[in-house]
Amino acid sequence: DTIVWTAVAEIRELLQIDRCQFFWCRNQDFSLEETLGGNSLLSLEKRSQFELGHECCEWSSVAARETNHLRAIELLGARILEQNLLKLDDIATTHQLDANSKVVLLEIGVRSLLAITVQTRSGDLGIVMCQHESSDRPWKISEVELLNAVADQIAIAIDQAKLYEESRRTAALATAQAEQLQQALQNLQQTQAQLVQTEKLSALGHLLAGVAHEINNPVSFIYGNLTFANEYARDLLELVKLYQEHYPDPVEPIQDYRENIDLEFLMQDLPQMLSSMKVGADRIREIVLSLRTFSRSDRGKMQQVDLHEGIESTLVILQNQLKPKSHRPAIEVVKEYGELPSVECYAGQLNQVFMNILSNAIDALEESLLERPLSVVGSSDRHSDYKGKSPIDKTPTIWIRTQVSRPHYISIAIADNGPGMPEAIQTQLFDPFFTTKPVGKGTGLGLSISYQIIVEKHKGQLWCKSQPGQGTEFLIEIPVSQQISRSF
Ligand SMILES: Nc1ncnc2c1ncn2[C@@H]1O[C@H](COP(=O)(O)OP(=O)(O)OP(=O)(O)O)[C@@H](O)[C@H]1O
Ligand SMILES: [Mg+2]
Structure with a gap:
């Protein structure tokens, strides 16, 4: 033109x-x-x-x-x-x-x-x-020649413009196709990585459930028999006491043996030993139960569950990470549980969400504590040492709040007083592969999988509120029943 x-x-x-x-x-x-000869052609x-x-x-x-x-x-x-x-x-x-x-x-x-x-x-x-x-x-002849030359030039220019237009269209098409391919490849990689991660977690869940099952039998055996062992020991000790009362001067071999085994100490220690064994067995049973609750298999079906059980079982698994370490005090967990109805959900998957958010909070607290001077390390009561200091020196804490947020919906808030996040990080939080952690430590899939589980699988919502220096809070809201989510 x-x-x-x-x-x-x-x-x-x-x-x-x-x-x-x-x-x-x-x-x-x-x-x-x-019309030719009467025929129309x-x-x-x-x-x-x-x-x-x-x-x-x-x-x-x-x-x-x-x-x-x-x-x-x-x-x-x-x-x-x-x-x-x-x-x-x-x-x-x-x-x-x-x-x-x-x-x-x-x-x-x-x-x-x-x-x-x-x-x-x-x-x-x-x-x-x-x-x-x-x-x-x-x-003039020269004018005709000039017009001739101009006509040739116009023809060439039109051809070139068409070619240019064509090549631009082809280039634009190729770029668009390349972008589409790139996008498709990225989607594929993300889906694959998420599948692998989900598969890994589910395999881990199976493994945990298997281990829990294997431990459960011998522990029940020990636990069940401890009561009898306690009774038998009490009876035997009573019998020894009766012997001592009625036969205060036994024959020499008995006297030697009694001194050898330090009978006085044994009689005092055995009941205590048995009761601490019972405490230990109790604890193992609790852990096994938590492992089973945590790795509860959903088998593709929703179940009515008490979410507090899921949170508690996750905390048991994370217990070791919450304990005091050489470079930091224990992480305190403050539970503010409300009255929750049982919730229809994929319990195993929700436990994964709790695990992801709680592990992130622990990582964040660890990170903020690593950056501070280690002057407090070695103090006899590290925990209280951290209290009442400047914000960075406060006790590392995780708050877990549950409540009925509105009719038919429950919410779970998990907050920490870690370093918080700037806006730029918050906008990418739920993107697959987004991580600020070093290679090998974070895959950046935790929150993106959690988002999928809450939003897509449970028709709920997952938000994050955070400010640098002010800590972070993740808020989960899900419907009590999936029927309700459809009608609201
Ligand atoms: N409580 C938190 N405080 C501060 N930053 C957080 C918190 N939770 C998440 N983040 C930030 O969000 C990023 C993404 O978290 P996400 O759980 O998706 O991945 P990741 O923890 O890095 O890796 P992965 O969970 O796969 O091991 C983290 O790298 C971290 O920078
Ligand atoms: Mg994570």
Whole structure:
């Protein structure tokens, strides 16, 4: 469009003429109906249709003859295409035109005319038409040659512009396709990584459930028999006491043996030993129960569960990480449990969410504690040492709050007083593979999987509130029943 427009303006300027036009010629099929000997015959004929591309002319002539700008081409177009060039110096006197054509042309004010075809390699056909209206205008050979050269240049320029346009379109298409591919590849990688991670967690769950099951039997055995062992020991000790009362002076071998085994100490220690064994066995049973609760297999079905049990079992598994370490005091867990109804959910998956969020909180607290001076390490009561100091020296704490947040919905908030996060990190938190942890420590999948579990699998919501230096809070909200989530 720009090429044609520039060309007509330049030609008019160069040749000092009143009007220069460019027409596109398009071949069109016309069906003709002929009657031959009483039979009607249908035949197709190709005709050229002319369409004005651009025009450049004197303002006065435009105003005067705007509606006439197609007359000359309609009259002479076919002939120009046939001859490639039409040169009319003075229309009034020329022998190249019939009388009728002359009248029409003079009527619309054309006195001289020079026209030439433009043929591009890509098959486009056009005509450059120069008209002079104010006087007759003999065309010089040099002017005809110039117009010829310009017509060739126009054809080349149009071809190049088309090629350029084409290559741009192809390039844009290729870029779009490459982007699509890139996106598809990324999606694929993410899905694969998430599948692997989910698979790993579920395999770990199975493993835990298996271990818990294996430990459960011998522990029940020990636990069950401890009560009897206690009774038997008490009876035996009673019997020994009775012997001592009634036979205060036993024979020498008995006396030697009694001294050897330090009977007094044994009689005092055995009941204590048995009761601490019971405490230990109790603890093992608790851990086994937590392992089983944590790795509860959903088998693709939702269950009604007490979410507090899930949170508690997760805390048992994380117990070791919460304990005091050489470089930091214990992480305190403050539980503010509300009255929760049982919730219909994939319990095993929700436990994974608790695990992810709680582990992140522990990592964050660890990180903030690692950055501080280690002056307190080695103090006898590290825990109290951290209390009441500047914000960075406060006790590392995790708060777990549960409540019915609104009718039919429960919420679980897990907050920490760790370093918090700037806005830039918060916006990417739930993106797969987003991690600020060193390679090998974080995969960046914890929160993205958690988001999927809460939002997609449970029709709930997962938010994060955080400010640098102010800690972080994750808020989970899920419907009590999946039926409800559909009707609300
Ligand atoms: N409680 C928090 N305090 C501060 N930053 C957090 C907290 N929780 C998450 N983050 C930030 O969010 C990032 C993403 O967490 P996410 O759990 O998705 O991945 P990750 O913990 O880095 O790795 P992964 O969980 O796969 O082992 C973390 O790297 C961390 O920068
Ligand atoms: Mg994580």
